[in-house]
Amino acid sequence: xxxxxxxxxxxxxxxxxxxxxxxxxxxxxxxxxxxxxxxxxxxxxxxxxxxxxxxxxxxxxxxxxxxxxxxxxxxxxxxxxxxxxxxxxxxxxxxxxxxxxxxxxxxxxxxxxxxxxxxxxxxxxxxxxxxxxxxxxxxxxxxxxxxxxxxxxxxxxxxxxxxxxxxxxxxxxxxxxxxxxxxxxxxxxxxxxxxxxxxxxxxxxxxxxxxxxxxxxxxxxxxxxxxxxxxxxxxxxxxxxxxxxxxxxxxxxxxxxxxxxxxxxxxxxxxxxxxxxxxxxxxxxxxxxxxxxxxxxxxxxxxxxxxxxxxxxxxxxxxxxxxxxxxxxxxxxxxxxxxxxxxxxxxxxxxxxxxxxxxxxxxxxxxxxxxxxxxxxxxxxxxxxxxxxxxxxxxxxxxxxxxxxxxxxxxxxx
Amino acid sequence: xxxxxxxxxxxxxxxxxxxxxxxxxxxxxxxxxxxxxxxxxxxxxxxxxxxxxxxxxxxxxxxxxxxxxxxxxxxxxxxxxxxxxxxxxxxxxxxxxxxxxxxxxxxxxxxxxxxxxxxxxxxxxxxxxxxxxxxxxxxxxxxxxxxxxxxxxxxxxxxxxxxxxxxxxxxxxxxxxxxxxxxxxxxxxxxxxxxxxxxxxxxxxxxxxxxxxxxxxxxxxxxxxxxxxxxxxxxxxxxxxxxxxxxxxxxxxxxxxxxxxxxxxxxxxxxxxxxxxxxxxxxxxxxxxxxxxxxxxxxxxxxxxxxxxxxxxxxxxxxxxxxxxxxxxxxxxxxxxxxxxx
Numbered sequence: 001x002x003x004x005x006x007x008x009x010x011x012x013x014x015x016x017x018x019x020x021x022x023x024x025x026x027x028x029x030x031x032x033x034x035x036x037x038x039x040x041x042x043x044x045x046x047x048x049x050x051x052x053x054x055x056x057x058x059x060x061x062x063x064x065x066x067x068x069x070x071x072x073x074x075x076x077x078x079x080x081x082x083x084x085x086x087x088x089x090x091x092x093x094x095x096x097x098x099x100x101x102x103x104x105x106x107x108x109x110x111x112x113x114x115x116x117x118x119x120x121x122x123x124x125x126x127x128x129x130x131x132x133x134x135x136x137x138x139x140x141x142x143x144x145x146x147x148x149x150x151x152x153x154x155x156x157x158x159x160x161x162x163x164x165x166x167x168x169x170x171x172x173x174x175x176x177x178x179x180x181x182x183x184x185x186x187x188x189x190x191x192x193x194x195x196x197x198x199x200x201x202x203x204x205x206x207x208x209x210x211x212x213x214x215x216x217x218x219x220x221x222x223x224x225x226x227x228x229x230x231x232x233x234x235x236x237x238x239x240x241x242x243x244x245x246x247x248x249x250x251x252x253x254x255x256x257x258x259x260x261x262x263x264x265x266x267x268x269x270x271x272x273x274x275x276x277x278x279x280x281x282x283x284x285x286x287x288x289x290x291x292x293x294x295x296x297x298x299x300x301x302x303x304x305x306x307x308x309x310x311x312x313x314x315x316x317x318x319x320x321x322x323x324x325x326x327x328x329x330x331x332x333x334x335x336x337x338x339x340x341x342x343x344x345x346x347x348x349x350x351x352x353x354x355x356x357x358x359x360x361x362x363x364x365x366x367x368x369x370x371x372x373x374x375x376x377x378x379x380x381x382x383x384x385x386x387x388x389x390x391x392x393x394x395x396x397x398x399x400x401x402x403x404x405x406x407x408x409x410x411x412x413x414x
Numbered sequence: 415x416x417x418x419x420x421x422x423x424x425x426x427x428x429x430x431x432x433x434x435x436x437x438x439x440x441x442x443x444x445x446x447x448x449x450x451x452x453x454x455x456x457x458x459x460x461x462x463x464x465x466x467x468x469x470x471x472x473x474x475x476x477x478x479x480x481x482x483x484x485x486x487x488x489x490x491x492x493x494x495x496x497x498x499x500x501x502x503x504x505x506x507x508x509x510x511x512x513x514x515x516x517x518x519x520x521x522x523x524x525x526x527x528x529x530x531x532x533x534x535x536x537x538x539x540x541x542x543x544x545x546x547x548x549x550x551x552x553x554x555x556x557x558x559x560x561x562x563x564x565x566x567x568x569x570x571x572x573x574x575x576x577x578x579x580x581x582x583x584x585x586x587x588x589x590x591x592x593x594x595x596x597x598x599x600x601x602x603x604x605x606x607x608x609x610x611x612x613x614x615x616x617x618x619x620x621x622x623x624x625x626x627x628x629x630x631x632x633x634x635x636x637x638x639x640x641x642x643x644x645x646x647x648x649x650x651x652x653x654x655x656x657x658x659x660x661x662x663x664x665x666x667x668x669x670x671x672x673x674x675x676x677x678x679x680x681x682x683x684x685x686x687x688x689x690x691x692x693x694x695x696x697x698x699x700x701x702x703x704x705x706x707x708x709x710x711x712x713x714x715x716x717x718x719x720x721x722x723x724x725x726x727x728x729x730x731x732x733x734x735x736x737x738x739x740x741x742x743x744x745x746x747x748x749x750x751x752x753x754x755x756x
Contacts, residue, residue: 071716091462092718099453101474125471126458133463184701207457207470234611235593238699298464341463364464369453369472372718380527380713383702387616390525401505402527405498409723411453411488 027054027323028113032316034061036303037073038088041261043135043338044301047088051324061320070096077102080308085317087306091299091365092372094123094131099369103130103304109318117322121341123302125367133302134325135338138362139181139194139257140296140353141286142266146279147174147254155281159195159224159288159295162255166231169254178231179253182386183240189379190297194257195221197363198288198295209370209412211403213378214396220289222385222392229386237383251276257285257296260354264336267350282353284360293361300341300364370412377403439733446494446726448487451480487723494727499710501731502526528731531705534620538706539688539739542627547680549628550635551673555665557636558643569640576633584697587626588613619703626694631687635680642676643669678747685739690732707732 036051038044048063055061064084066072070093076083077097087097097103105128110117114132123131141162143155151169156162162178169177181187196203201217204210229236233247244258248266251273258266260282269277285294303321305314327344335346339354347355365371377399385395407413454476460469481487496503505526513519524530557568575583590597591612602610612618646669654664692708695701701709707728714725 070718095471096718099472099474101478120463122461123463124459124461124466126456126460136463183699185699188702206468207455209455209470233593234609234614236614237702238613240699300463358464362464364462364467367460367469367471369455369470370719373721376713376717376719380701384525387614387702394525398525401498406719406721406724408497409449409490409494409721410719411450412455414452 027059027319029054029056029059029316029319031058032310032313034059034086034313034317034320035084036061036063036065036086036088036317036321037069037076037084038063038065038303039069039090039301040065040067042264043261043334043340044088046329046334046337047134047303047321047324049324050326050329051086051320054320054323059316059320069093073097074100074102077306077308081310081313082306082308085306085309085313086303086321088301088303089131090137090301091367092375094302094304095367095369096372097304098125098130102307104307104314105130106132106305106318109305109315113315113319114322118343121302121325123300131302131304132321132325133300133341135301135340135342136354136358137260137299137301137339138296138354138357139190139259139285140294140357141283142248142253142256142258142263142353143281143283144251144254144276144279145281146275147172147177151254155283156255156286159198159228159286162286163227163231166228166255170231174252174254176231176233176252177254178228179239179244179247179256179258180228180232180236181239181241181244181258182225182229182232182236183238183243184379184383185240186375186379187240188237188382189375189377191225191257192221192378192382193365193375194285194296195225195288197297197366198285198291198293199224200289200291203366203371203374204368209368209407211374211400211407213374214393214400217289218396219392222382222395224288225382226386226392237386248280249273249276260339260351260357263350263353282350284353284356285362287360293363294357296357296362297365298358298362301338370407370410373406373410373412374399374403377406442726442729444486446723446730447489447491449490449494449723450487451477451484452488453477454480490723494723495731498526499724500528500727502528527705527710528707528728531707531710532735534704535689535691535706535735537620538624538627538691539685541624542631542688542691543681543684545624545628546631546684547635547677549632550637550680551639553632553636554639554643557640572636573633575630576637578630580630580693581697583630584626584694587622587629588698591622613698613700616703619698619700623691623694623698623700623704626698627688627691630694631684635684638676638680639673642673646672678743681743682740685743686736689736689739707735 036048038048044065048065052061052063073084073087073089073093074096077087089097107129110129117132121133122129123133147169148155148165151172153165153168156165166177180191182191196213196218199217199221201213201221203213205212241259241262244256245262245265247253248256249272263282267277267280285296287293288295305317309317325342327342330340330342330344336348336350339351381395381398381402384390385392404413454473455470456473457468458471459466495501498505506523509519509522513522524533553572557565557572560568589595592598593611598612601612602608612622650668651664654668659667690708691706692712695704695706695709711725711728714721714728
């Protein structure tokens with residue numbers, strides 16, 4: 001989800017288009033072409049592989065799984081016929097595709113072929129099913145049991161407690177006890193979204209694209225982020241998920257907020273320093289500013305079918321994707337890859353953080369069509385506050401001004 | 415050369431320039447004065463696996479009806495150029511009338527994204543261009559002076575910064591100056607400050623980007639000067655020696671004047687390159703401390719809400735910036751050509 005040139009370089013190496021494997025499964029597809037684009041992480045591979053197994057002599061299934069899927073899916077689905085007939089997407093990329101009219105409502109296909117898809121997996125917008133979700137993700141808290149025990153603090157339930165706990169752990173000799181993805185580029189904006197929504201803030205005046213963040217909740221969210229940054233490695237403005245993962249595995253962090261999809265890696269102990277993995281606990285994100293729910297946003301991953309493909313290809317893609325998220329894909333090997341929203345899922349310890357954040361009532365990531373512009377405006381204007389160049393109110397005014405210019409250009413504001 | 419022969423000779427490159435330079439520039443210009451159509455927003459209920467909530471969505475059909483017959487979007491003239499994310503004309507006016515003094519005025523101006531980026535881009539260009547050319551010249555002189563046997567390996571090593579992919583070269587430096595990297599730790603012990611971090615400080619980040627810029631672009635100057643050194647007329651050098659010219663005098667009065675046209679060429683190329691500085695900022699994750707015009711174009715094009723018109727306007731401003739920076743050099747060159755012809 002982060003964008004970087006390194007990702008681009010790696011995807012050029014790994015993300016090449018692959019033809020379907022040899023294993024065939026009867027997915028009930030008579031004929032048609034299926035072409036799937038999606039992100040490149042293990043859970044998506046599991047889904048895409050199961051969908052690709054539908055390939056037969058008359059049914060061609062292609063997959064392109066790459067970190068840069070969000071740059072490719074819209075252009076690839078704009079052509080008619082579309083290059084990609086199905087897209088594996090997350091909360092925010094559905095909005096982009098839908099705003100451009102590139103994904104079709106699935107109600108007809110569900111009526112014809114999908115009666116067995118559980119209702120709670122369907123993403124419904126204005127009464128029309130636009131996507132089918134298969135997994136959940138969120139940034140949540142990780143903590144090192146040994147370090148917190150040694151400092152004599154309980155796992156924090158609020159960010160205010162987290163500051164106190166980080167202070168005690170630092171006194172015990174861990175120089176930068178708190179780690180989080182505060183890198184500029186996308187992540188820093190996401191951290192602000194989490195903290196501001198977590199404090200009960202709203203980004204827009206209801207029903208409009210008018211920004212509404214320059215208020216005391218916005219100031220409180222920024223002040224909390226600055227207080228947290230005091231317990232981070234001084235390079236925090238360059239930290240993305242990979243950097244935080246490496247810091248955690250090296251044993252430099254006592255508490256972190258990081259994506260749930262990284263929990264498996266942090267807890268498997270394959271690349272961790274001794275004693276780190278077995279003491280790694282994944283729990284709900286703390287709440288902030290007196291709220292009763294975790295200060296994080298929930299994301300889902302799911303799939304949609306392109307508008308610009310023939311009905312035959314759309315049906316074939318629907319059936320292949322349905323096979324891709326069938327309960328049979330859950331094996332002991334794949335169970336720990338994600339917090340699956342598929343029948344038969346048994347949560348592993350690595351899933352606890354996401355599960356607790358959902359149960360705690362964290363909000364889902366905003367789906368307004370202009371949220372992307374707000375996210376990037378926040379991302380570009382918070383660093384000046386965190387480095388002490390300006391105060392919180394100025395930073396918030398800058399975010400609103402940058403957003404307003406972008407939203408006017410995009411046609412969302414007059 | 416006959417005119418007809420010349421025409422045929424130049425035709426392929428003229429066609430290529432038209433296709434790959436002129437047309438894209440026209441398309442970018444066009445894109446920068448059009449913006450997406452007004453989006454029709456509707457309030458709807460959105461339900462996902464985590465529950466239902468009120469939200470908004472783009473009414474695709476109503477928006478498509480608005481854009482009917484106008485695929486370029488709505489004409490906005492120079493509105494994108496003058497908005498806050500670019501030239502910010504009205505914001506500058508407001509800052510002018512409200513600022514408390516010249517320092518405060520400049521602070522507020524550089525807080526505007528375009529001018530902040532321009533400040534870094536110009537500093538980078540102004541420092542990297544002369545230092546890279548000077549360093550390249552020194553390396554060329556040094557390599558030219560060593561025994562022929564050692565020149566091959568020396569040339570190879572001097573060219574390495576250019577051979578290494580910019581992204582990889584920048585990443586290597588990025589890791590070396592990490593708070594736990596070899597250069598980072600060395601700097602900490604030199605400064606006696608264990609909390610010193612190059613990546614956390616704006617001046618140090620700028621310094622690192624400029625050092626990287628000099629390192630990665632000096633080989634180009636080296637190659638050009640090294641080639642130029644092979645063409646220095648030996649008889650002029652010899653007669654200078656007979657006249658009793660010292661090594662420095664030979665350099666000052668024979669070699670440097672001989673290489674002056676090459677220097678003009680290098681300055682032109684390097685200004686163009688440096689004004690488009692981009693890769694190091696991305697590889698150093700330096701966006702918090704330094705932005706450039708190219709970085710903004712990249713950010714606009716990779717965001718969830720792609721800002722094509724904004725990226726196009728920034729591109730046009732970049733082209734204008736390059737033209738402004740190059741014009742003194744070009745005017746000078748034209749004058750000296752005119753003098754030579756008369």
